[in-house]
Amino acid sequence: MNSNHHVVVLGAGYSGMTTTARLARRMRRTDARMAGTGVTFVRGQATAIDPEARTVGIDGGTTVLRYDTLVYALGSSTDTGKVPGADAHCFTLNSPEIATLLAARLRDLEAAGGTVTFCGGGLTGIEAATEIAETFPRLDVTLLSRDQPGAMMGAKARAHLHRALDRLGVTVKAGVRVTKVRPDRVELEDGQEVPSDVCLWTAGVSVSPLARDAGIATDERGLILVDAALRSVSHPGIHAIGDAAAIRPAWGQVHGTCQSGIPAGQYTADTIARLLRGRRVKPFRYGYFHEPVSLGRRDAVIQFTHADDTPRKAYLKGRAAILYKEQLVSSTPLKTYRLHRYMYLTGTLSKGGRATREPAG
Structure with a gap:
């Protein structure tokens, strides 16, 4: 060498x-x-x-x-360039500095009461919406999504996710498309306008x-x-x-x-x-194994998957899911980086078995 x-x-x-x-x-x-x-x-x-x-x-x-x-x-990074006003009026989670500014804005907003809107119902949008709804209970939280949140999950895991959104008071508007973001509202393709004191953009990446x-x-x-x-x-x-x-x-x-x-x-x-x-x-060779989703600090859901990320029947919810996710967080990524310096770890949960070897259909 x-x-x-x-x-x-x-x-x-x-x-x-x-x-x-x-x-x-x-x-x-x-x-x-x-x-x-x-x-x-x-x-x-x-x-x-x-x-x-x-x-x-x-x-x-x-x-x-x-x-x-x-x-x-x-x-x-989060793509805010496709919808007018998103780059000027939306927060993202692209950096710790932006997240710090967002947290300060939310604290100020909660004191007066206000509305927080999330554009994008993928896993990032779901986790951020439930975290903020739980941390700032006086805020009205709305999640806007083209698809039903948790659409990639099985029926039982998805039902638990929606119960958590309801419990935390998150208003879900699914099947909608955002066409413009203004400083105080979000405009939808069907003509609706959603009041928004703070908008967080989690729809798509570039x-x-x-x-x-x-x-x-x-x-x-x-x-x-x-x-x-x-x-x-x-x-x-x-x-x-x-x-x-x-x-x-x-x-x-x-x-x-x-x-x-x-x-x-x-x-x-x-x-x-x-x-x-x-x-x-x-x-x-790689195949997916699970979809772990935090639902605030006291709830979670884990959807186990096939190699192609489609859902299996097995899933975890509530306390069992929290313990599972905490174990993942405690073992990666920092500990994994350090251990890679001293030993050869296997970082793959699943190589996907036969699915990763057979030709695509």
Whole structure:
């Protein structure tokens, strides 16, 4: 193995951190001359990639990083650009700083009483709406969604989720489409106007145009197209994982969550190490196992799933679900990152069995 081989990991989320921690362990084992972890942290925003020169420009080119292997793990962010007014009048959960501002605004609003509107009834919208409804009981909380919240779950788990929304006083308007966000209200396609003192946007995500601008092959959403080893189909020296990669097992397409991001990071670290040793690389195999959803601090529901993320019959609710989710949170991600430095953990709950090996129908 070439000890001078330089790996650059873009992104420090679930996938990027797992790759970095695990690869540092792999490389130390191979080359005992490396001091410490062998990892250098560079703070900044990647603004350009030159796949031919194998460089990454940081902060407009003030810093240039050269790489032999690039791991693209930049993730995604909430997309507020498709509906007029969403970018100007909605909070998101894209950063701790924005979340802190939102919390302060909610505290001020509760003192006077007011309305909080959530645009998007996916898992993020559900968890945020129930958390805020429980924490700020004097606020009127409304959840707007194109589909029924919990539509991806089985009937029993979904029924428990809706009972929790009712218990917490969350008003659900399903089957609606937001067409405009104003400072004091949200306008719907059918002409309704929903009063809104604070609006939180949780509907859909977008990825950075960085890969597409660099000439790396992407799909229509800007996700990097990858092969079975999670390497760019146009530039094999680039490994793409997490939300910004179009990972398509036999059963369908992986959607970005920590549940899939950590195993993909683990796999990528192992793949890079194997390639540098001249060893054969096995295809990435992954299948979903569960959908854990917090419903405030004192309730939760866990829907166990097939590999393709469709629901099984089994589910947990209430206290059992809370204990299950707390165990997951206590074991990942920080503890997992640390342990990857010292041992080879299996970060995959399920490889999906036969479903990940059979051709897609």
